[in-house]
Amino acid sequence: MGQTPGKHGVGFLVKKYLAKHIIGFYGVSERIALLNIKLPEYKDPWTIIQIYSPTEQAETETTSQFYQELNKTLQTYAHKNAIVMGDFNGQIGERQWDEDAIIGPLHTVQNPEAGMEKCLQALRWKIT
Template identity: 55%
Template sequence: MEHNWFEREVRRMGESITCYPDFLLYQIGETQGQYGVGFIIKQHSKQYVKEFIGISERIAILNMKLPGYKKLWSIVQIYSPTEQSNSVTINNFYQNLNEAIQKHTHENLIVMGDFNGQIGARRSGENAILGQFSYSNKTRSKNGEIITNFALESKLTILNTMFKKNRKSMGTWISPDGKTKNEIDFIMTNRNSYFTNFTVIKRFNFNTNHRLIRTELQINEPKKTRPRQDLRNIKLNEQQLEQITTALRTELRDFEENTKQLETQDKYNYMENAIKTQIKLIADTKMMQREYYQQPL
């Protein structure tokens, strides 16, 4: 089982929460028929909702405590100004977005919505924010430059690019005449390793030229693995070297007897493992001591 996140844009007036038989609708909008954002929460998931925060008709935040995760998730729904908007409008939007993230979001973060820009192919130095599966090789648009800069500064990965899909299925916007497709809706996160899939849903009975986009989050928080130590970079003092020497003398005392049936390579491996084991024991002791002394009194 996985959590599914959908991009949702609404165009209704005012701010409200409406309960329906199967879902909960939160929406905020100020300009009739033009702007607005919101969230649809299934009834069985509304118990996990902590709060809705309406920033503007272009930005809304949902904070949730998901089962299987220790810390809260923040989902920021946005509707960016178009490419034709003036620079003041665009800059104000991203300034408001950055302030909203700093003030109202938690450690686990998703930013999603209609970004109204094309990011094109991944460039050098963008591996942290873009995967290898771009929708098109079109030139990155003006808004696309701002989108990727925002992702870099916020340390967010664009999930659209992380999973291999049929290129024909990746477009998120279709022109009214059906001849032009673009990818301008994105889902970003600072926890990309927690997600298992991204999908553009082609068929959805709703009056819009945007396609619904969906990502899937693992039902339980992945366990963090302890980073492997590089034994070649461990610095030992004279006392520690003496400890290793003494331990190896004991360990290899019966080396000939224990390895007389082994081939030369196996004897080498036996000795190498004995040395590495002793070094690791010393290194782990150093780590435990450092963690102990760093604890607050």
């Protein structure tokens, strides 16, 4: 999957007892990986997406391609219970009224950056 040896890369460490509950793993790109799992304690399956977002200094085309890929991954493979985690390489501004379900309570207020805004836009489809 990787195209640049020694750079980027995402993955998962899974406890042995949970391995049998994995429904699927998708190495979408060197920056996005997805794990679908049916956790024993939950009725519905979960999707965990691990990301490594381009930095603000990356080419606009690289950043746009990443967020398009993330959005497509969410729409194609994600279950209704989804966790998106990893290195977002971005900062967020003041919390907006519709972001309580996608931003934790301990975020740091910074000047908003375009990259994080794109990430939030990609995630919003899941909660509406």
